[in-house]
Amino acid sequence: MRDQMGEVPERVRERIGAIARAHEGAEGPALNVLRAVQEEFGHVPRETVPVIAEALNITRAELHGVLSFYHDLRQDPPGRHVLRLCRAEACQAMGAASLAEAALRRHGLAWGETSTDGALSVEPAYCLGLCSCSPSALFDDEPVGRLDAASLDRLVSRARAS
Amino acid sequence: MMKDIVSRIFISADAGARAVGSDSVARAVVDEAGRRGIAPALVRTGSRGLYWLEPLVEVETSAGRVGYGPVLAEDVPGLFMAGFLEGRSHPKSLGLVEKIPFLASQHRITFARCGVIDPLSFADYRAHGGLRGLERARALGPAATVEEVARSGLRGRGGAGFPTGIKWRTAAGASGERKFIVCNADEGDSGTYSDRMIMEGDPFALIEGMVIAGFAVGARQGYVYVRSEYPQAIATLTGAVEIARAEGLLGAIQGFDIEVRVGAGAYVCGEETSLLESLEGKRGEVRAKPPLPALKGLFGCPTVINNLITLASVPPILADGADGYAAFGFGRSRGTIPIQLAGNIRFGGLYEAPFGVTLGALVEEIGGGTVSGRPIRAVQVGGPLGAYFPPVLFDTPFDYESFAGRAGLIGHGGVVVFDDTVDMARQARFAMEFCAHESCGKCTPCRIGSRRGMDVIDRILAGIEPAKNLALLRELCETMRLGSLCALGGFTPYPVESALDHFGEDFAATPPRHEVAA
Numbered sequence: 001m002r003d004q005m006g007e008v009p010e011r012v013r014e015r016i017g018a019i020a021r022a023h024e025g026a027e028g029p030a031l032n033v034l035r036a037v038q039e040e041f042g043h044v045p046r047e048t049v050p051v052i053a054e055a056l057n058i059t060r061a062e063l064h065g066v067l068s069f070y071h072d073l074r075q076d077p078p079g080r081h082v083l084r085l086c087r088a089e090a091c092q093a094m095g096a097a098s099l100a101e102a103a104l105r106r107h108g109l110a111w112g113e114t115s116t117d118g119a120l121s122v123e124p125a126y127c128l129g130l131c132s133c134s135p136s137a138l139f140d141d142e143p144v145g146r147l148d149a150a151s152l153d154r155l156v157s158r159a160r161a162s
Numbered sequence: 163m164m165k166d167i168v169s170r171i172f173i174s175a176d177a178g179a180r181a182v183g184s185d186s187v188a189r190a191v192v193d194e195a196g197r198r199g200i201a202p203a204l205v206r207t208g209s210r211g212l213y214w215l216e217p218l219v220e221v222e223t224s225a226g227r228v229g230y231g232p233v234l235a236e237d238v239p240g241l242f243m244a245g246f247l248e249g250r251s252h253p254k255s256l257g258l259v260e261k262i263p264f265l266a267s268q269h270r271i272t273f274a275r276c277g278v279i280d281p282l283s284f285a286d287y288r289a290h291g292g293l294r295g296l297e298r299a300r301a302l303g304p305a306a307t308v309e310e311v312a313r314s315g316l317r318g319r320g321g322a323g324f325p326t327g328i329k330w331r332t333a334a335g336a337s338g339e340r341k342f343i344v345c346n347a348d349e350g351d352s353g354t355y356s357d358r359m360i361m362e363g364d365p366f367a368l369i370e371g372m373v374i375a376g377f378a379v380g381a382r383q384g385y386v387y388v389r390s391e392y393p394q395a396i397a398t399l400t401g402a403v404e405i406a407r408a409e410g411l412l413g414a415i416q417g418f419d420i421e422v423r424v425g426a427g428a429y430v431c432g433e434e435t436s437l438l439e440s441l442e443g444k445r446g447e448v449r450a451k452p453p454l455p456a457l458k459g460l461f462g463c464p465t466v467i468n469n470l471i472t473l474a475s476v477p478p479i480l481a482d483g484a485d486g487y488a489a490f491g492f493g494r495s496r497g498t499i500p501i502q503l504a505g506n507i508r509f510g511g512l513y514e515a516p517f518g519v520t521l522g523a524l525v526e527e528i529g530g531g532t533v534s535g536r537p538i539r540a541v542q543v544g545g546p547l548g549a550y551f552p553p554v555l556f557d558t559p560f561d562y563e564s565f566a567g568r569a570g571l572i573g574h575g576g577v578v579v580f581d582d583t584v585d586m587a588r589q590a591r592f593a594m595e596f597c598a599h600e601s602c603g604k605c606t607p608c609r610i611g612s613r614r615g616m617d618v619i620d621r622i623l624a625g626i627e628p629a630k631n632l633a634l635l636r637e638l639c640e641t642m643r644l645g646s647l648c649a650l651g652g653f654t655p656y657p658v659e660s661a662l663d664h665f666g667e668d669f670a671a672t673p674p675r676h677e678v679a680a
Contacts, residue, residue, distance in 0.1 A: 029411070030443030030444070031423075045623070065444075066443065069428065069445040069447075070425075070428050070446070072426040072427035073426055082393050084391075088506040089353060089578050089589070090352045091505075091577045093505030093578055093579060093584070126350065126429060126599075127351065127352040128354065128392075129177065129357075129395075130181050131505065131576070132213035132502070132504050132507075133178050133181050133182050133216070134505060135211055136514045138391070141393070142180075143178070143181035144181050145178065145643055
């Protein structure tokens with residue numbers, strides 16, 4: 001619990017209050033609010049959990065339950081770029097597993113982690129709906145298909161250069 | 163040739179087309195036209211679903227739309243030189259798009275407009291038959307609309323295959339202050355993308371389908387739950403909802419309106435009760451049934467929850483009549499189904515056809531076999547919870563009952579082809595791993611069974627008491643199948659057992675014969 005006790009800057013507190021108010025009309029807004037907080041700050045900072053829970057009038061435990069359930073929601077900041085590589089069956093059929101493993105090894109990256117220069121987070125995705133253009137990925141929400149070692153390398157280099 | 167009359171050019175802005183470069187082709191077309199002093203009339207459409215031909219460039223001619231593909235940005239100056247604006251020949255010419263065999267042999271009902279129109283043009287939508295279904299529903303009245311859907315034989319396209327008319331009838335008959343229409347667009351099955359294509363290519367069809375559903379059962383609010391992996395579908399659909407409000411399609415009939423809600427990366431939220439929990443802002447944990455969502459669904463109110471394709475199929479069924487739709491199909495599976503050919507396949511794409519086409523025809527004739535050129539060894543049908551079919555079962559007709567009869571399922575219509583380099587023990591282990599990763603944790607067979615399944619397969623492959631562990635794996639599959647609360651734990655045995663049944667040799671302790679050196 002210690003890390004939840006950190007000070008929340010007034011500015012952050014205000015933004016969270018504003019986000020919660022913006023969702024006041026919606027029923028069952030918790031997930032929407034968490035998504036909006038993440039959109040704003042890049043992640044859901046641990047110390048903001050009590051603030052969000054209070055704004056939504058639910059318990060911290062309930063909010064933590066929601067936050068920990070969904071793969072998308074993160075409590076640590078991501079890299080400047082996020083590469084979501086598909087690991088599901090249609091991409092497996094086109095050699096995605098060995099393609100990804102080789103690229104991660106080559107660039108010293110790991111699933112679910114951010115490169116030490118803070119440039120790139122690599123996350124597994126289980127289907128991006130680009131299954132007729134496998135292997136596929138989303139690079140900062142931009143779809144990429146028919147990936148091969150060269151194009152994957154280009155994506156990683158692009159991320160690291162910017 | 164009159165320079166001031168320029169043919170319209172169509173290039174897909176569907177995520178699948180953009181993934182392979184349709185944006186840069188579109189830019190190249192605009193640039194090259196500019197250099198030649200032509201103002202291009204460029205329309206960004208959804209995709210026709212002929213993905214191996216993407217980026218596909220189409221030009222309107224007096225004979226119809228002529229296609230070129232797959233086009234690279236560097237091909238564009240050559241296309242202008244060859245006179246593609248008049249539909250002239252070029253090495254990338256495909257002739258009339260409608261005559262391409264893959265498209266010509268389909269029966270497009272749900273996908274009639276997809277890839278043809280500008281997805282955010284309400285005028286295009288109307289001009290291509292949109293809103294006729296709603297007009298007929300209003301003329302029929304709510305009760306007769308429900309009966310028309312029932313008579314069409316439409317069943318849930320998410321995979322469960324439950325008769326849509328019965329679901330609607332139940333919700334219509336339920337008493338409640340408020341009722342909801344929920345569209346399940348949490349299309350998580352690998353090998354499927356038909357929901358995405360509609361959201362990006364013909365979103366008004368979904369909206370019209372939901373308005374009809376709301377009218378039929380007496381609901382005033384609809385939700386579309388879209389997975390977060392589909393950023394472009396979310397953007398296009400959200401834009402379409404705003405246009406539909408401005409055009410009076412939303413907000414007019416009983417005040418029915420739609421809110422688009424975005425998931426957060428949980429596969430299990432594609433299960434209807436988990437989706438409802440998630441819509442309520444909670445953990446996406448599965449609910450026990452009964453009560454049925456039709457009686458007690460979202461916020462405890464009567465709720466019709468349908469797959470996106472089910473809802474998008476309603477307007478054409480109403481517009482052209484239930485009998486015409488029901489005339490298509492096979493056995494108890496009526497109408498058409500958008501089949502998605504994916505994975506290691508030469509002609510990957512969307513194939514809408516009446517139920518009944520055989521799996522072999524789909525993957526070998528229509529799909530053209532593997533793109534790697536190697537023999538097909540296994541085909542997974544119906545997503546990660548679907549069985550792997552070997553070529554000896556390629557005579558199975560594509561319909562709910564035939565696949566169930568062969569220990570499989572059609573699911574949401576995804577067909578993923580693997581060539582002979584696939585290691586089926588690894589695929590079986592992945593099925594368990596995926597289940598463990600995505601389990602909501604509510605029931606033990608799924609939460610614990612999937613982890614134990616991974617361990618047991620690891621032991622078999624390590625050569626530890628293989629006979630005993632194979633028997634244990636079978637027993638575990640039975641427990642998961644019978645004891646899980648929802649399809650995630652309940653159907654994970656399908657890929658595992660089919661791998662054991664048809665590809666048992668891959669479970670030998672020695673490295674499989676096709677293992678590719680890392």
